[in-house]
Amino acid sequence: MLKNRVILPENRYKEIWDIYIILITLFTAIEVPLRLAFSYTTGTSIFQIEVLISISFAFDIIMNFHMAYKSGTGYITSKSKIASRYLRGWFTMDLLATIPFFLFTGVLAAEGAHSLRILRLFQLNRIIKLLGIARFTKNWERHHSLNPSMYRLIFFIIFISLAAHWIACGWMLLGGVSDFSGTLFETYTWALYWAITTLTTVGYGDVTPTTVGQQYYTMMVMIAGVGTYGYVIGNVASFLANMDLVKAGYRKKMEEITAFLNYRSVPPELQQRVHEYYEHLWESRLGHDEESVLNDIPNPLKTDLALYMRQDLIKKVPFFAEGSESLLRDLVMALRPRVYLPGAYIIRKGDMGTCMYIISTGTVEVVSEDEKKIYATLNEGTFVGEMALVLEQPRTANVRTREYCDLYILEKEDFDDVLKNHPSFAKFIRKVTNERLKEYKKRH
Ligand code: CMP
Numbered sequence: 001m002l003k004n005r006v007i008l009p010e011n012r013y014k015e016i017w018d019i020y021i022i023l024i025t026l027f028t029a030i031e032v033p034l035r036l037a038f039s040y041t042t043g044t045s046i047f048q049i050e051v052l053i054s055i056s057f058a059f060d061i062i063m064n065f066h067m068a069y070k071s072g073t074g075y076i077t078s079k080s081k082i083a084s085r086y087l088r089g090w091f092t093m094d095l096l097a098t099i100p101f102f103l104f105t106g107v108l109a110a111e112g113a114h115s116l117r118i119l120r121l122f123q124l125n126r127i128i129k130l131l132g133i134a135r136f137t138k139n140w141e142r143h144h145s146l147n148p149s150m151y152r153l154i155f156f157i158i159f160i161s162l163a164a165h166w167i168a169c170g171w172m173l174l175g176g177v178s179d180f181s182g183t184l185f186e187t188y189t190w191a192l193y194w195a196i197t198t199l200t201t202v203g204y205g206d207v208t209p210t211t212v213g214q215q216y217y218t219m220m221v222m223i224a225g226v227g228t229y230g231y232v233i234g235n236v237a238s239f240l241a242n243m244d245l246v247k248a249g250y251r252k253k254m255e256e257i258t259a260f261l262n263y264r265s266v267p268p269e270l271q272q273r274v275h276e277y278y279e280h281l282w283e284s285r286l287g288h289d290e291e292s293v294l295n296d297i298p299n300p301l302k303t304d305l306a307l308y309m310r311q312d313l314i315k316k317v318p319f320f321a322e323g324s325e326s327l328l329r330d331l332v333m334a335l336r337p338r339v340y341l342p343g344a345y346i347i348r349k350g351d352m353g354t355c356m357y358i359i360s361t362g363t364v365e366v367v368s369e370d371e372k373k374i375y376a377t378l379n380e381g382t383f384v385g386e387m388a389l390v391l392e393q394p395r396t397a398n399v400r401t402r403e404y405c406d407l408y409i410l411e412k413e414d415f416d417d418v419l420k421n422h423p424s425f426a427k428f429i430r431k432v433t434n435e436r437l438k439e440y441k442k443r444h
Pocket of ligand 1: 347353366375376383384385386387388389394395396397398399436439440
């Protein structure tokens with residue numbers, strides 16, 4: 001994972017480190033405003049934590065000078081490039097967050113000078129580090145394929161909670177809750193209660209401003225509250241809708257179909273069968289329009305994606321599994337998925353053949369024209385309908401499905417191309433065709 005003595009973004013230790021930095025940043029984002037609001041005398045443990053945080057942030061800066069970054073398809077590992085990028089970007093913020101203002105202002109404020117209270121606000125410098133959190137998590141999103149909506153929702157909840165906390169701390173700084181002398185926890189709870197009732201535009205009015213400063217503060221929070229309210233409602237609705245776009249699309253499609261079937265007064269039994277078909281499509285994961293997604297993507301990436309999506313099929317079909325990489329790539333791009341209902345005829349004897357079928361799931365039967373005799377039963381991983389293409393003659397039998405079948409179609413044109421370019425595959429197909437032809441001749 002270490003290349004040219006730089007760290008690659010997918011390094012596991014780096015991920016653990018990032019989580020640690022995020023946790024201590026969140027800790028300071030919660031603790032420092034509280035400390036300022038209550039002016040509590042900071043004991044040695046807080047002092048030690050502050051020192052530890054400064055050391056950790058400083059170490060993080062050193063790490064960032066050694067962090068390779070992604071550019072195009074590769075990583076930039078040149079140290080000078082990494083440094084200039086970091087210096088132009090997050091470096092200043094990271095440095096500001098690292099300065100241990102606590103060491104100076106903590107001492108000064110302890111002397112009791114009132115005018116120095118403002119200086120203590122410098123301790124909020126740690127919170128700047130929060131701005132940079134998104135850059136850590138971008139990497140995880142890429143490497144762990146997190147659902148982007150889920151991830152945005154988590155961030156959103158953390159951000160809104162922190163904002164309410166900060167607003168409550170600000171309220172206490174400006175004079176706290178009047179006529180109230182409870183414990184620190186109780187005072188804080190009242191302030192948080194005020195912040196949330198104001199932010200959500202509920203405003204019961206049981207906690208009200210008593211000083212001019214608090215009045216202005218309340219007005220600002222009220223205005224921010226209107227904006228936040230709209231933002232929260234809008235975002236929550238879109239999070240829920242986007243949580244699983246593919247499933248949402250499926251549900252919408254089902255609703256449209258049900259509405260259409262009702263409109264055309266289709267009998268319930270027939271409606272049931274249509275629904276069953278769509279359920280099968282969804283469960284077999286063929287429901288999503290694979291081709292329209294693939295067609296949007298440029299070539300070698302498209303082939304890689306098609307290979308991935310059809311890997312189940314590739315594992316099942318012996319001539320795929322044993323075939324060369326180039327055969328796989330040629331074939332996989334030419335295949336088109338189709339779902340057939342139980343008892344459907346996919347091939348009729350005597351028709352001209354335009355394609356062959358590879359069976360991904362399900363069973364098909366090769367039957368006589370009068371449907372009385374079953375010549376063969378073919379399962380997943382095999383193929384059917386190749387004879388008409390190889391021998392350039394009409395179809396030799398009827399073929400029907402026994403259950404729901406997921407088949408992949410290979411058109412004649414593509415079939416001919418693949419046969420021409422891959423002689424060993426052509427030999428294999430011809431061998432199977434000849435065996436089937438022998439049986440066909442025996443039958444007639
Ligand atoms: P085709 O002639 O194009 O259409 C009917 C298909 O049934 C045929 O190709 C073969 O793929 C398949 N078929 C015919 N006879 C047999 C058999 N004896 N065993 C397996 N498959 C067969």
